[in-house]
Amino acid sequence: MELLRAIDGRRSVREYTDAPVDDEVLRELIEAAVKAPSAINQQPWSFIVIKDKARLASMSDQAKAYFLKASLGAPAHRDMLNDPAFHIFYHAPVLVVIAAAEPTDWAVEDCALAAENLMLAAYAKGLGTCWIGFAQHWLATADGKAALGLLATYAPIAPIVVGHPRREPPPVPRKTPEIRWINQAGPAA
Template sequence: MNPSLVTDVGLTDAIFHRRAVREFSARETEPDSVEQLLVAAVQAPSALNQQPWGFVVIHGRTRLADYSQRVKAFLVATYPTSFEVHSRSDLYEDPHYDILHGADTLVVIYSKRGRLHPTEDCCLAAENLMLAAYGQGLGTCPIGFARPWLDLPEIKRELGVPDHWVAVFPVVLGYPAGPVAPTPREEPDVANWVWETS
Protein backbone atom coordinates (compact mmCIF):
# COMPACT_ATOMS: atom_id res chain seq x y z
CA MET A 1 0.00 0.00 0.00
CA ASN A 2 1.62 3.15 -1.23
CA PRO A 3 1.13 6.43 0.69
CA SER A 4 2.05 8.34 -2.48
CA LEU A 5 -1.34 7.36 -3.94
CA VAL A 6 -2.83 10.18 -1.87
CA THR A 7 -2.76 13.48 -3.75
CA ASP A 8 -1.11 16.34 -1.91
CA VAL A 9 -4.17 18.39 -1.02
CA GLY A 10 -4.49 20.41 2.15
CA LEU A 11 -6.69 19.17 4.96
CA THR A 12 -8.73 22.38 4.94
CA ASP A 13 -9.25 22.03 1.20
CA ALA A 14 -10.55 18.48 1.68
CA ILE A 15 -12.85 19.47 4.55
CA PHE A 16 -14.36 22.43 2.70
CA HIS A 17 -14.56 20.97 -0.81
CA ARG A 18 -15.45 17.29 -0.39
CA ARG A 19 -19.00 16.75 -1.68
CA ALA A 20 -21.42 13.85 -1.89
CA VAL A 21 -21.09 12.58 -5.47
CA ARG A 22 -24.15 11.02 -7.10
CA GLU A 23 -22.93 10.74 -10.67
CA PHE A 24 -19.79 8.82 -11.56
CA SER A 25 -17.69 8.53 -14.70
CA ALA A 26 -16.82 5.27 -16.47
CA ARG A 27 -13.22 5.43 -15.18
CA GLU A 28 -12.50 2.38 -13.03
CA THR A 29 -11.38 2.65 -9.43
CA GLU A 30 -8.11 0.81 -8.82
CA PRO A 31 -7.75 -1.69 -5.94
CA ASP A 32 -4.55 0.00 -4.73
CA SER A 33 -6.49 3.22 -4.31
CA VAL A 34 -9.15 1.52 -2.20
CA GLU A 35 -6.48 -0.19 -0.08
CA GLN A 36 -4.98 3.22 0.63
CA LEU A 37 -8.38 4.54 1.67
CA LEU A 38 -8.75 1.70 4.16
CA VAL A 39 -5.32 2.50 5.58
CA ALA A 40 -6.46 6.12 6.01
CA ALA A 41 -9.73 4.99 7.60
CA VAL A 42 -8.03 2.98 10.34
CA GLN A 43 -5.93 5.99 11.38
CA ALA A 44 -9.12 7.34 13.00
CA PRO A 45 -9.28 7.63 16.77
CA SER A 46 -11.32 5.08 18.69
CA ALA A 47 -12.46 4.72 22.29
CA LEU A 48 -9.70 3.06 24.30
CA ASN A 49 -7.97 2.41 20.96
CA GLN A 50 -10.19 -0.62 20.43
CA GLN A 51 -10.35 -0.07 16.64
CA PRO A 52 -13.74 -1.78 16.33
CA TRP A 53 -14.13 -1.48 12.57
CA GLY A 54 -14.27 -4.11 9.86
CA PHE A 55 -14.63 -3.57 6.13
CA VAL A 56 -16.27 -5.13 3.10
CA VAL A 57 -15.22 -3.93 -0.36
CA ILE A 58 -17.40 -4.72 -3.37
CA HIS A 59 -16.32 -3.65 -6.84
CA GLY A 60 -18.16 -4.02 -10.12
CA ARG A 61 -21.01 -2.04 -11.64
CA THR A 62 -23.07 -5.09 -12.62
CA ARG A 63 -22.99 -6.47 -9.09
CA LEU A 64 -23.75 -3.07 -7.55
CA ALA A 65 -26.65 -2.52 -9.96
CA ASP A 66 -28.10 -5.82 -8.73
CA TYR A 67 -27.57 -4.76 -5.11
CA SER A 68 -29.35 -1.47 -5.84
CA GLN A 69 -32.46 -3.32 -7.02
CA ARG A 70 -32.39 -5.63 -4.01
CA VAL A 71 -31.94 -2.77 -1.53
CA LYS A 72 -34.84 -0.83 -3.06
CA ALA A 73 -37.13 -3.86 -2.97
CA PHE A 74 -36.23 -4.47 0.67
CA LEU A 75 -36.89 -0.85 1.65
CA VAL A 76 -40.29 -0.68 -0.03
CA ALA A 77 -41.36 -4.05 1.38
CA THR A 78 -40.25 -3.67 4.98
CA TYR A 79 -40.36 -0.11 6.24
CA PRO A 80 -43.49 1.12 8.05
CA THR A 81 -45.65 3.74 6.36
CA SER A 82 -44.58 6.34 8.91
CA PHE A 83 -40.91 5.97 7.95
CA GLU A 84 -39.18 8.56 5.80
CA VAL A 85 -38.51 6.10 2.98
CA HIS A 86 -42.18 6.17 2.00
CA SER A 87 -41.87 9.76 0.89
CA ARG A 88 -39.40 8.33 -1.64
CA SER A 89 -41.25 5.12 -2.43
CA ASP A 90 -42.03 6.19 -6.00
CA LEU A 91 -38.32 6.69 -6.57
CA TYR A 92 -37.42 3.35 -5.01
CA GLU A 93 -40.04 1.56 -7.07
CA ASP A 94 -38.54 3.02 -10.27
CA PRO A 95 -36.43 0.24 -11.87
CA HIS A 96 -34.20 2.87 -13.47
CA TYR A 97 -33.27 4.60 -10.21
CA ASP A 98 -29.91 3.45 -8.86
CA ILE A 99 -29.68 3.91 -5.10
CA LEU A 100 -25.90 3.40 -5.41
CA HIS A 101 -25.66 6.14 -8.07
CA GLY A 102 -23.80 4.10 -10.69
CA ALA A 103 -20.61 3.91 -8.64
CA ASP A 104 -18.22 1.05 -9.32
CA THR A 105 -17.21 0.44 -5.69
CA LEU A 106 -19.04 0.05 -2.39
CA VAL A 107 -17.23 0.05 0.93
CA VAL A 108 -19.22 -1.00 3.98
CA ILE A 109 -17.83 -0.21 7.41
CA TYR A 110 -19.09 -2.68 10.01
CA SER A 111 -18.62 -2.47 13.77
CA LYS A 112 -17.74 -5.39 15.99
CA ARG A 113 -20.16 -5.79 18.89
CA GLY A 114 -19.10 -5.75 22.53
CA ARG A 115 -16.86 -2.70 22.15
CA LEU A 116 -17.13 0.78 23.64
CA HIS A 117 -18.82 3.29 21.27
CA PRO A 118 -18.15 1.26 18.10
CA THR A 119 -20.68 3.14 15.97
CA GLU A 120 -19.10 6.52 16.64
CA ASP A 121 -15.63 5.09 15.99
CA CYS A 122 -16.73 3.64 12.64
CA CYS A 123 -18.15 7.02 11.63
CA LEU A 124 -14.79 8.63 12.42
CA ALA A 125 -13.13 6.03 10.18
CA ALA A 126 -15.65 6.82 7.44
CA GLU A 127 -14.82 10.52 7.53
CA ASN A 128 -11.12 9.69 7.17
CA LEU A 129 -11.94 7.48 4.20
CA MET A 130 -14.04 10.14 2.48
CA LEU A 131 -11.46 12.89 2.97
CA ALA A 132 -8.69 10.59 1.72
CA ALA A 133 -10.82 9.72 -1.31
CA TYR A 134 -11.16 13.41 -2.13
CA GLY A 135 -7.38 13.64 -1.93
CA GLN A 136 -7.12 10.92 -4.60
CA GLY A 137 -9.61 12.66 -6.88
CA LEU A 138 -12.32 10.13 -6.03
CA GLY A 139 -15.89 10.98 -5.10
CA THR A 140 -17.90 9.36 -2.31
CA CYS A 141 -21.51 9.26 -1.16
CA PRO A 142 -22.82 7.69 2.06
CA ILE A 143 -25.77 5.37 1.41
CA GLY A 144 -27.52 5.20 4.77
CA PHE A 145 -30.71 3.62 3.41
CA ALA A 146 -28.71 0.53 2.38
CA ARG A 147 -27.59 -0.17 5.94
CA PRO A 148 -30.54 -2.35 7.10
CA TRP A 149 -30.23 -4.57 4.01
CA LEU A 150 -26.48 -4.92 4.51
CA ASP A 151 -27.16 -6.00 8.11
CA LEU A 152 -29.50 -8.86 7.19
CA PRO A 153 -28.05 -12.24 8.27
CA GLU A 154 -28.44 -13.71 4.80
CA ILE A 155 -26.70 -10.74 3.18
CA LYS A 156 -23.86 -10.90 5.69
CA ARG A 157 -23.45 -14.58 4.85
CA GLU A 158 -23.44 -13.72 1.15
CA LEU A 159 -20.74 -11.09 1.72
CA GLY A 160 -18.66 -13.27 4.05
CA VAL A 161 -19.28 -10.97 7.02
CA PRO A 162 -19.19 -12.42 10.56
CA ASP A 163 -22.63 -12.64 12.17
CA HIS A 164 -21.68 -10.38 15.08
CA TRP A 165 -20.59 -7.48 12.86
CA VAL A 166 -23.11 -4.63 12.54
CA ALA A 167 -23.42 -2.46 9.42
CA VAL A 168 -22.68 1.17 10.28
CA PHE A 169 -21.57 3.14 7.24
CA PRO A 170 -22.01 2.11 3.59
CA VAL A 171 -20.29 4.48 1.17
CA VAL A 172 -19.98 4.29 -2.60
CA LEU A 173 -16.96 5.66 -4.40
CA GLY A 174 -15.57 6.23 -7.84
CA TYR A 175 -14.39 9.01 -10.10
CA PRO A 176 -16.91 11.88 -10.33
CA ALA A 177 -18.56 12.53 -13.69
CA GLY A 178 -18.00 16.25 -13.13
CA PRO A 179 -17.77 18.95 -10.49
CA VAL A 180 -20.39 18.99 -7.73
CA ALA A 181 -21.86 22.30 -6.62
CA PRO A 182 -21.43 23.16 -2.94
CA THR A 183 -24.35 22.79 -0.57
CA PRO A 184 -24.83 25.83 1.69
CA ARG A 185 -23.84 25.32 5.31
CA GLU A 186 -25.22 27.25 8.27
CA GLU A 187 -22.96 28.99 10.73
CA PRO A 188 -22.14 26.99 13.88
CA ASP A 189 -25.01 27.09 16.37
CA VAL A 190 -23.16 27.67 19.64
CA ALA A 191 -25.44 27.61 22.70
CA ASN A 192 -22.71 28.89 24.99
CA TRP A 193 -19.03 29.78 24.78
CA VAL A 194 -17.09 29.88 28.03
CA TRP A 195 -13.50 30.97 27.39
CA GLU A 196 -11.68 31.58 30.62
CA THR A 197 -8.19 33.02 30.58
CA SER A 198 -6.93 31.37 33.74
Protein backbone atom coordinates in the same frame (compact mmCIF):
# COMPACT_ATOMS: atom_id res chain seq x y z
CA MET B 1 -4.00 18.88 -0.12
CA GLU B 2 -4.62 21.15 2.83
CA LEU B 3 -7.05 19.59 5.32
CA LEU B 4 -9.47 22.53 5.57
CA ARG B 5 -9.63 22.71 1.76
CA ALA B 6 -10.56 19.02 1.65
CA ILE B 7 -13.22 19.48 4.33
CA ASP B 8 -14.64 22.46 2.43
CA GLY B 9 -14.53 20.76 -0.98
CA ARG B 10 -15.74 17.24 -0.23
CA ARG B 11 -19.26 16.56 -1.46
CA SER B 12 -21.58 13.58 -1.72
CA VAL B 13 -21.15 12.47 -5.32
CA ARG B 14 -24.06 10.77 -7.06
CA GLU B 15 -22.74 10.60 -10.65
CA TYR B 16 -19.72 8.48 -11.56
CA THR B 17 -17.77 7.60 -14.66
CA ASP B 18 -17.10 3.97 -15.59
CA ALA B 19 -13.39 4.34 -14.79
CA PRO B 20 -12.21 1.74 -12.28
CA VAL B 21 -10.54 2.62 -8.99
CA ASP B 22 -7.14 0.99 -8.55
CA ASP B 23 -6.83 -1.54 -5.72
CA GLU B 24 -3.72 0.21 -4.40
CA VAL B 25 -5.66 3.48 -4.13
CA LEU B 26 -8.42 1.66 -2.24
CA ARG B 27 -5.80 0.28 0.16
CA GLU B 28 -4.51 3.83 0.71
CA LEU B 29 -8.04 5.01 1.50
CA ILE B 30 -8.47 2.20 4.02
CA GLU B 31 -5.08 3.03 5.54
CA ALA B 32 -6.33 6.60 6.03
CA ALA B 33 -9.56 5.25 7.53
CA VAL B 34 -7.80 3.15 10.17
CA LYS B 35 -5.89 6.19 11.39
CA ALA B 36 -9.16 7.54 12.79
CA PRO B 37 -9.48 7.72 16.55
CA SER B 38 -11.40 4.94 18.26
CA ALA B 39 -12.68 4.63 21.80
CA ILE B 40 -10.18 2.89 24.07
CA ASN B 41 -8.21 2.22 20.85
CA GLN B 42 -10.41 -0.81 20.14
CA GLN B 43 -10.39 -0.22 16.36
CA PRO B 44 -13.48 -2.41 15.83
CA TRP B 45 -13.68 -1.88 12.08
CA SER B 46 -13.58 -4.28 9.19
CA PHE B 47 -13.67 -3.28 5.51
CA ILE B 48 -15.56 -5.06 2.74
CA VAL B 49 -14.72 -3.90 -0.80
CA ILE B 50 -17.11 -4.80 -3.61
CA LYS B 51 -16.20 -4.06 -7.22
CA ASP B 52 -18.56 -6.48 -8.98
CA LYS B 53 -21.18 -4.48 -10.96
CA ALA B 54 -23.67 -7.36 -11.13
CA ARG B 55 -23.44 -7.92 -7.37
CA LEU B 56 -23.88 -4.20 -6.71
CA ALA B 57 -26.96 -4.10 -8.97
CA SER B 58 -28.45 -7.10 -7.17
CA MET B 59 -27.70 -5.56 -3.77
CA SER B 60 -29.30 -2.30 -4.92
CA ASP B 61 -32.50 -4.11 -5.91
CA GLN B 62 -32.64 -6.04 -2.64
CA ALA B 63 -32.00 -2.95 -0.51
CA LYS B 64 -34.67 -0.97 -2.39
CA ALA B 65 -37.23 -3.75 -1.92
CA TYR B 66 -36.41 -4.01 1.79
CA PHE B 67 -36.64 -0.25 2.30
CA LEU B 68 -40.04 -0.12 0.57
CA LYS B 69 -41.43 -3.18 2.36
CA ALA B 70 -40.38 -1.81 5.74
CA SER B 71 -42.06 1.54 4.89
CA LEU B 72 -38.92 3.48 5.73
CA GLY B 73 -38.27 7.04 4.61
CA ALA B 74 -40.42 9.82 3.27
CA PRO B 75 -42.97 9.50 0.41
CA ALA B 76 -40.45 11.13 -1.97
CA HIS B 77 -38.02 8.33 -1.15
CA ARG B 78 -40.61 5.70 -2.01
CA ASP B 79 -41.18 7.24 -5.44
CA MET B 80 -37.45 7.19 -6.14
CA LEU B 81 -36.99 3.64 -4.80
CA ASN B 82 -39.92 2.35 -6.87
CA ASP B 83 -38.14 3.49 -10.03
CA PRO B 84 -36.47 0.38 -11.54
CA ALA B 85 -33.81 2.62 -13.12
CA PHE B 86 -32.71 4.07 -9.76
CA HIS B 87 -29.51 2.42 -8.53
CA ILE B 88 -28.90 3.18 -4.85
CA PHE B 89 -25.13 2.92 -5.39
CA TYR B 90 -25.31 5.42 -8.28
CA HIS B 91 -23.45 3.01 -10.58
CA ALA B 92 -20.21 3.73 -8.74
CA PRO B 93 -17.50 1.18 -9.48
CA VAL B 94 -16.76 0.43 -5.81
CA LEU B 95 -18.68 -0.01 -2.58
CA VAL B 96 -16.68 -0.01 0.65
CA VAL B 97 -18.66 -1.11 3.68
CA ILE B 98 -17.14 -0.32 7.04
CA ALA B 99 -18.47 -2.83 9.54
CA ALA B 100 -17.95 -3.27 13.25
CA ALA B 101 -16.20 -6.59 13.64
CA GLU B 102 -17.09 -6.76 17.30
CA PRO B 103 -19.85 -5.11 19.28
CA THR B 104 -18.43 -2.35 21.44
CA ASP B 105 -20.10 0.58 23.17
CA TRP B 106 -18.71 3.00 20.58
CA ALA B 107 -18.39 0.87 17.44
CA VAL B 108 -20.81 3.03 15.45
CA GLU B 109 -18.94 6.22 16.32
CA ASP B 110 -15.56 4.59 15.63
CA CYS B 111 -16.66 3.34 12.21
CA ALA B 112 -18.18 6.74 11.37
CA LEU B 113 -14.87 8.43 12.18
CA ALA B 114 -13.07 5.94 9.92
CA ALA B 115 -15.64 6.65 7.20
CA GLU B 116 -14.98 10.39 7.33
CA ASN B 117 -11.23 9.79 7.03
CA LEU B 118 -11.84 7.52 4.03
CA MET B 119 -14.08 10.10 2.33
CA LEU B 120 -11.62 12.96 2.89
CA ALA B 121 -8.71 10.84 1.62
CA ALA B 122 -10.73 9.93 -1.47
CA TYR B 123 -11.45 13.59 -2.17
CA ALA B 124 -7.75 14.41 -1.80
CA LYS B 125 -7.07 11.82 -4.53
CA GLY B 126 -9.67 13.31 -6.87
CA LEU B 127 -12.29 10.64 -6.16
CA GLY B 128 -15.90 11.05 -5.15
CA THR B 129 -17.77 9.27 -2.36
CA CYS B 130 -21.26 9.04 -0.95
CA TRP B 131 -22.48 7.36 2.24
CA ILE B 132 -25.47 5.27 1.09
CA GLY B 133 -28.09 5.47 3.83
CA PHE B 134 -30.64 3.56 1.72
CA ALA B 135 -28.44 0.45 2.05
CA GLN B 136 -27.92 0.50 5.80
CA HIS B 137 -31.12 -1.20 7.00
CA TRP B 138 -30.92 -4.04 4.48
CA LEU B 139 -27.20 -4.60 5.05
CA ALA B 140 -27.95 -5.15 8.75
CA THR B 141 -30.28 -8.08 7.90
CA ALA B 142 -29.17 -11.69 7.60
CA ASP B 143 -29.45 -11.43 3.79
CA GLY B 144 -27.45 -8.22 3.72
CA LYS B 145 -24.71 -9.66 5.90
CA ALA B 146 -24.63 -12.78 3.72
CA ALA B 147 -24.19 -10.60 0.61
CA LEU B 148 -21.18 -9.04 2.32
CA GLY B 149 -19.82 -12.38 3.55
CA LEU B 150 -20.13 -11.23 7.17
CA LEU B 151 -20.71 -13.30 10.28
CA ALA B 152 -23.96 -12.62 12.12
CA THR B 153 -22.05 -10.83 14.91
CA TYR B 154 -20.72 -8.12 12.56
CA ALA B 155 -22.60 -4.86 12.19
CA PRO B 156 -22.42 -3.02 8.84
CA ILE B 157 -22.18 0.69 9.71
CA ALA B 158 -21.03 2.79 6.75
CA PRO B 159 -21.73 1.80 3.12
CA ILE B 160 -19.68 4.23 1.03
CA VAL B 161 -19.46 4.27 -2.75
CA VAL B 162 -16.18 5.38 -4.32
CA GLY B 163 -15.42 6.38 -7.89
CA HIS B 164 -14.38 9.04 -10.34
CA PRO B 165 -16.95 11.86 -10.31
CA ARG B 166 -18.67 12.61 -13.60
CA ARG B 167 -18.82 16.24 -12.45
CA GLU B 168 -18.13 18.20 -9.29
CA PRO B 169 -21.30 18.75 -7.28
CA PRO B 170 -21.96 22.37 -6.29
CA PRO B 171 -21.57 23.48 -2.68
CA VAL B 172 -24.52 22.83 -0.42
CA PRO B 173 -25.64 25.77 1.74
CA ARG B 174 -24.91 25.27 5.42
CA LYS B 175 -26.97 26.59 8.29
CA THR B 176 -25.31 28.89 10.77
CA PRO B 177 -24.40 26.68 13.71
CA GLU B 178 -25.96 27.29 17.08
CA ILE B 179 -23.11 27.93 19.50
CA ARG B 180 -23.61 28.29 23.23
CA TRP B 181 -20.67 29.71 25.12
CA ILE B 182 -20.58 28.65 28.74
CA ASN B 183 -18.11 30.81 30.54
CA GLN B 184 -18.20 34.10 32.39
CA ALA B 185 -16.33 36.21 29.89
CA GLY B 186 -18.22 35.16 26.75
CA PRO B 187 -16.57 34.59 23.39
CA ALA B 188 -13.20 36.15 22.73
CA ALA B 189 -13.46 39.46 20.92
